[in-house]
Amino acid sequence: MLKGHQTWVFDSKPAIIGSAAVGGPFEAQSAIADDFDILYDDIWLGQDSFEKAEKKMLEQACETAIKKAGLKKEDVQFFMSGDLINQIISSSFTARTLGIPYLGIYGACSSSMEGLALAALMVDARFARNALAATSSHNAASEKQYRYPTEYGAQKPPYAQWTVTGAGAVLVSNEGEGPRVTAATIGRVVDMGISDPFNMGAAMAPAAVDTIMAHFKDLSIDATQYDLIATGDLGKVGHRIAADLLKKRGIGISKDKLTDCGILIYKEEQQVFAGGSGCACAAATTYGHLLNRMRRGELKKILVVATGALLSPMSYQQKESIPCIAHAVSIEM
Amino acid sequence: MLKGHQTWVFDSKPAIIGSAAVGGPFEAQSAIADDFDILYDDIWLGQDSFEKAEKKMLEQACETAIKKAGLKKEDVQFFMSGDLINQIISSSFTARTLGIPYLGIYGACSSSMEGLALAALMVDARFARNALAATSSHNAASEKQYRYPTEYGAQKPPYAQWTVTGAGAVLVSNEGEGPRVTAATIGRVVDMGISDPFNMGAAMAPAAVDTIMAHFKDLSIDATQYDLIATGDLGKVGHRIAADLLKKRGIGISKDKLTDCGILIYKEEQQVFAGGSGCACAAATTYGHLLNRMRRGELKKILVVATGALLSPMSYQQKESIPCIAHAVSIEM
Numbered sequence: 001m002l003k004g005h006q007t008w009v010f011d012s013k014p015a016i017i018g019s020a021a022v023g024g025p026f027e028a029q030s031a032i033a034d035d036f037d038i039l040y041d042d043i044w045l046g047q048d049s050f051e052k053a054e055k056k057m058l059e060q061a062c063e064t065a066i067k068k069a070g071l072k073k074e075d076v077q078f079f080m081s082g083d084l085i086n087q088i089i090s091s092s093f094t095a096r097t098l099g100i101p102y103l104g105i106y107g108a109c110s111s112s113m114e115g116l117a118l119a120a121l122m123v124d125a126r127f128a129r130n131a132l133a134a135t136s137s138h139n140a141a142s143e144k145q146y147r148y149p150t151e152y153g154a155q156k157p158p159y160a161q162w163t164v165t166g167a168g169a170v171l172v173s174n175e176g177e178g179p180r181v182t183a184a185t186i187g188r189v190v191d192m193g194i195s196d197p198f199n200m201g202a203a204m205a206p207a208a209v210d211t212i213m214a215h216f217k218d219l220s221i222d223a224t225q226y227d228l229i230a231t232g233d234l235g236k237v238g239h240r241i242a243a244d245l246l247k248k249r250g251i252g253i254s255k256d257k258l259t260d261c262g263i264l265i266y267k268e269e270q271q272v273f274a275g276g277s278g279c280a281c282a283a284a285t286t287y288g289h290l291l292n293r294m295r296r297g298e299l300k301k302i303l304v305v306a307t308g309a310l311l312s313p314m315s316y317q318q319k320e321s322i323p324c325i326a327h328a329v330s331i332e333m
Numbered sequence: 334m335l336k337g338h339q340t341w342v343f344d345s346k347p348a349i350i351g352s353a354a355v356g357g358p359f360e361a362q363s364a365i366a367d368d369f370d371i372l373y374d375d376i377w378l379g380q381d382s383f384e385k386a387e388k389k390m391l392e393q394a395c396e397t398a399i400k401k402a403g404l405k406k407e408d409v410q411f412f413m414s415g416d417l418i419n420q421i422i423s424s425s426f427t428a429r430t431l432g433i434p435y436l437g438i439y440g441a442c443s444s445s446m447e448g449l450a451l452a453a454l455m456v457d458a459r460f461a462r463n464a465l466a467a468t469s470s471h472n473a474a475s476e477k478q479y480r481y482p483t484e485y486g487a488q489k490p491p492y493a494q495w496t497v498t499g500a501g502a503v504l505v506s507n508e509g510e511g512p513r514v515t516a517a518t519i520g521r522v523v524d525m526g527i528s529d530p531f532n533m534g535a536a537m538a539p540a541a542v543d544t545i546m547a548h549f550k551d552l553s554i555d556a557t558q559y560d561l562i563a564t565g566d567l568g569k570v571g572h573r574i575a576a577d578l579l580k581k582r583g584i585g586i587s588k589d590k591l592t593d594c595g596i597l598i599y600k601e602e603q604q605v606f607a608g609g610s611g612c613a614c615a616a617a618t619t620y621g622h623l624l625n626r627m628r629r630g631e632l633k634k635i636l637v638v639a640t641g642a643l644l645s646p647m648s649y650q651q652k653e654s655i656p657c658i659a660h661a662v663s664i665e666m
Contacts, residue, residue: 125458
């Protein structure tokens, strides 16, 4: 059901009956390492390209989520996936492996919540019994495509972020047990004129704020409804900006309640500049760490606000600023 | 409502209350020139890059569709769009211009029907009152990205296709008059091992056949239900393969009923090798030409099967074959 301008309320509260997170060697050292289902000690995963390694992680996340739900591929009607690699090939090749009817999506690092929102919509509206949503990113594949191959050793500014090597998948169903998807707010594109592709956190923060405000307004609620509000990958710089913007607009969210997956994922001593980023940042943190905390009873209701910087290397070269977006999904135990 | 394995039936029959097609100079000479709302005699559209020209066409198609429906941007809840340019920037920048909550999608040249299917789903399930779906492509921008810049004068094989320069948009609503969206079949990825990026029609034909067969099976119908079944952009080569495959599998569709947007769009004397292609091929042909024919009473019920080749230049360089997909949408007058 549409509520307000841009929010969906899922009356049947579709259940997340399976979820999985896969990570690389750097993620195996992370603060949430215990929440990954599969961890690799080789960023190549035995493949001959980083893109193929990413695809393998995405396939494994999907297959693990389906298996953990006690289902088979044939039981899943639709698969929504997107990733950062040109023409979302990690997702499309995974769809080939799975053989599940497939809707490719793209919202950069907001793809995780875009997929989960669509999966919940389909299940809630009885257009699917089981729907799978997933996304992935690979540090070396992203660096090569968006900035420089890692081997060049290019320097980075302190506000840069570290693309997570990993994948996350979630299976949403009209029956079964698990955390429930109760609402989703689809974001608008917000562009405050930032054009530095290293400064993604700052570029994306206003989009996160816009979506959080729309979510509260559409549902006539405030932050007290949630135990945790986690943005996707703003990192330390973007997180501070988002917190400041929310305060300026009269939205008070206590410091311990507003967090960011890009801050949660890595340990302080890991050298990740301003924090984690990439599609897998919000996906692995949510589908691994946060859902586990919900299942353990530590969190009852969370809002995940995945943020995406919708630039391309070419739009940057053509002197365009960075359009950003954020999609929010509410999950209840 | 889900029917069979992968088909959605829209019981409320959402109406297409506005549609628009925009084209470039080559499209202004095409067989369906009269069905375009706006035509340009300059492939640059006065912009300083082909990508910006594509974005301008997409913006205009969206704005025209909304205007023709007698609505304003504020009346539209959600915008679904995808295109061929890396990270679908034509779509994301158009979403910035429109300011409508946005779900980026990617299905290569199947994006048109992926967007229309999702728009109809949202409206039918009461998750949107009005939903906009659009897509675009630009010949020179696509050539540069996928093959060679046009200025190189690289030779092409006769089975190559000509990317349409244009955009198409469609506005789906729960009230108002117009052709009705009655069902959609979401395709699976089909990959028969073709790896020549010029030979897209042949690569995509099996995906079109797979989706058409699933559509018939899920709904327990056959081709007699339709006045016209139009694939997206198989061109002459792919169209012949699709017709042969259907016949082999016992699906008889008469020659005058099974057609292809890539064959319909250009005149015989236009030098387009095997036919048209690109996201705008199915979009402009359907949202301009075919809907106009429906409104004139020439066609009562059609099935549009938009086909997409989900490769990237990198997957080709890494010796991958071309995964393909097709999404089918049924439209009734």
